[in-house]
Amino acid sequence: MxxxxxxxxxxxxxxxxxxxxxxxxxxxxxxxxxxxxxxxxxxxxxxxxxxxxxxxxxxxxxxxxxxxxxxxxxxxxxxxxxxGCDVNNCGILVGAGHLGRALLAYSGFEAYGLNIIAAFDSNPAAVGKDIAGKSVYHTDALLDFCKKTPVTIGIITVPAEDAQEICDLLIKANVKAIWNFAPVKLCTPDGVIIQNENIAASLTIINKKLAEQF
Amino acid sequence: MxxxxxxxxxxxxxxxxxxxxxxxxxxxxxxxxxxxxxxxxxxxxxxxxxxxxxxxxxxxxxxxxxxxxxxxxxxxxxxxxxxGCDVNNCGILVGAGHLGRALLAYSGFEAYGLNIIAAFDSNPAAVGKDIAGKSVYHTDALLDFCKKTPVTIGIITVPAEDAQEICDLLIKANVKAIWNFAPVKLCTPDGVIIQNENIAASLTIINKKLAEQF
DNA sequence: TAGATTGTTAATCGATTAACAATC
DNA sequence: TAGATTGTTAATCGATTAACAATC
Structure with a gap:
């Protein structure tokens, strides 16, 4: 239509x-x-x-x-x-640290067509856990997982220094878009959609405005 | 200097x-x-x-x-x-839901000069809990809390329909800046800094780009 | 009809990019 | 010196805002 x-x-x-x-x-x-x-x-x-x-x-x-x-x-x-509220994109999240767990538990994304179906982490302490009903697997299992269940959106919430490596992995896993929460410019082949999220930047803006006021 | x-x-x-x-x-x-x-x-x-x-x-x-x-x-x-990494602003967070808890637990803000010292919620089930070492108090206690401990930044992570009410409360409590995660235009007196964060917007952009590709 | 609101064409504004002289 | 890099002034580009004719 x-x-x-x-x-x-x-x-x-x-x-x-x-x-x-x-x-x-x-x-x-x-x-x-x-x-x-x-x-x-x-x-x-x-x-x-x-x-x-x-x-x-x-x-x-x-x-x-x-x-x-x-x-x-x-x-x-x-x-x-x-x-895009009516679309239904499958997403996976890599990096089940504080921010990652937060996003996993946040239920608001479904209203925007994103369904996070699993999380991955390389830290043994995180692997095997269940966060908001979603399993955390080892990063090594990511490729296989995506072979069985095609994933559209990969979410990166690992530390800055690991972000590129995870990005490469997600591209190998054939995701169509990457939502990147690390403050890092990712190198990607053409055709892959990159959306950078930069929560810290907003804080920077607040700090600046506060400083200006006095 | x-x-x-x-x-x-x-x-x-x-x-x-x-x-x-x-x-x-x-x-x-x-x-x-x-x-x-x-x-x-x-x-x-x-x-x-x-x-x-x-x-x-x-x-x-x-x-x-x-x-x-x-x-x-x-x-x-x-x-x-x-x-502003070297400043040290006190912040409180209102709305200890999924997103709020996530931000509470996220340790990355300290690198940007923000120290979240407490959280508030009106849901009895959340009040009294401890999240990442930070106490959750009842919203009714917010004004008193801020009288004792001046707070610079108020973080709003309540549902959209409650955001304005909490905003008014934070202004009464004399915060200098409001970091608003609800997708709502807040009415505030001049001089109060408002920074709107809109995580969903990025998702919208991804959805749009995905749709364009096919 | 008169007036509020629409959609559109033109002007303004600010950010990005290009061109260039100055410096080590 | 020659050439890479700097900072700055001018041109371009895109988004916002103003002006205006069309509509109910």
């Missing part, structure tokens, strides 16, 4: 705003309003109204109605569909 | 690159090279060399030497100082 023949270039910034639209729209679900306008969303979320209109135009299945705006229920569905 | 009299506007994008520079430079620590040039860093991290030079110029305490580049040890120290 998706007749998007051209990639429909939506910027990463727009994608980042979508979860905020979604969560705001959901707060309206149980109210009596059924339509919402771009200017209202913009003022609620402190955004420019043209920006909101462009964002919505990019992901909405129907045009907004002059004087009314967008039907809330339709918009919620459209955003969820666009975000 | 820091004679930065003007704010020295460094963009958030630059700040986001600093952890990658740092981690790369650290890999050179135990080698025999003592100087590194912007072009080399750029090619290693797949960045533009002018961009690297500008980034380094913004944070370095000394100018680079033509033909040699930057002294690695000095650069490491400068980045760490700039990032």
């Amino acid at each position: 998706s007749d998007k023949n051209l990639p429909n270039q939506v910027s990463a910034n727009t994608l980042r705003r979508l979860p905020y639209y979604l969560s705001y729209l959901k707060t309206l679900k149980n109210t009596d309003v059924s339509y919402i306008s771009a200017p209202v969303i913009a003022s609620e979320l402190d955004l420019n109204e043209v920006q909101v209109r462009k964002d919505l135009a990019a992901i909405s299945s129907v045009a907004g109605k002059p004087k009314k705006g967008f039907e809330i229920d339709v918009l919620i569905n459209d955003i969820q569909a666009y975000i | 820091s004679d930065k009299n003007l704010p020295n506007q460094v963009s958030a994008n630059t700040l986001r690159r600093l952890p990658y520079y740092l981690s790369y430079l650290k890999t050179l620590k135990n080698t025999d090279v003592s100087y590194i040039s912007a072009p080399v860093i750029a090619s290693e991290l797949d960045l533009n060399e002018v961009q690297v030079r500008k980034d380094l110029a913004a944070i370095s305490s000394v100018a680079g030497k033509p033909k040699k580049g930057f002294e690695i040890d000095v650069l490491i120290n400068d980045i760490q100082a700039y990032i």
Whole structure:
């Protein structure tokens, strides 16, 4: 049904705003309003109204109605569909340290189409454990595991110095995308999707703003 | 010693690159090279060399030497100082769910100057527990706690629908910055620093790229 | 109709990249 | 010196914002 023949270039910034639209729209679900306008969303979320209109135009299945705006229920569905809530990607996580265990236990990813089915670690102390119902296997077993159960997304939560090695392993295991939590530039062949997550960077930004204030 | 009299506007994008520079430079620590040039860093991290030079110029305490580049040890120290590794901010976390517990247990924040000293939750089942050596108190005790122990950074890991309420509470408790993991626009008075973290957004980007590939 | 809202075309802004003179 | 690298000034690029005609 998706007749998007051209990639429909939506910027990463727009994608980042979508979860905020979604969560705001959901707060309206149980109210009596059924339509919402771009200017209202913009003022609620402190955004420019043209920006909101462009964002919505990019992901909405129907045009907004002059004087009314967008039907809330339709918009919620459209955003969820666009975000990929209805896909179901299998993921595995490598590195069952603190952060890794945290992500394993975090249930919020399923709402975004990611199902983490197993974890791997090279530390014997971690291997064999069960975290949030997911087994931790030895890293040596990763390739075999992925042969039996194709995995789309590999999540790297190992220390920086091990990240490249794990990355190579995941590529050998044929994952299509890598979600990298180590602050390291990974070398990968073309075609493999890399998404770097950098929690520390946000902290850096906070520190900087705090320092500026005084 | 820091004679930065003007704010020295460094963009958030630059700040986001600093952890990658740092981690790369650290890999050179135990080698025999003592100087590194912007072009080399750029090619290693797949960045533009002018961009690297500008980034380094913004944070370095000394100018680079033509033909040699930057002294690695000095650069490491400068980045760490700039990032705020040497500050020590007290933080508390509200919402000891999966994500909250993960962040509590994650030890990596101390390297960025953040020391999470306690957690709060309104769920009786969570209250009284000990996570990674940190106590979980009832949210009702938050204000009193912050009166005794001034807290700089409040971390919000409660569900989206409770985030604003907790935000208000943290502001009453006089925190200077809020690190918000809920995908919600928070309303705050001027002067309070807000940093939104949006883990789901990265997942959205991965989903989109995966979808484009086929 | 009048006015709010839409989608779009043009202007602005900021970040990235290219070009270049200065330095060791 | 010649050449690699520096820092800086100018050009490019993309995202945000402003202006405006079209619609109900």
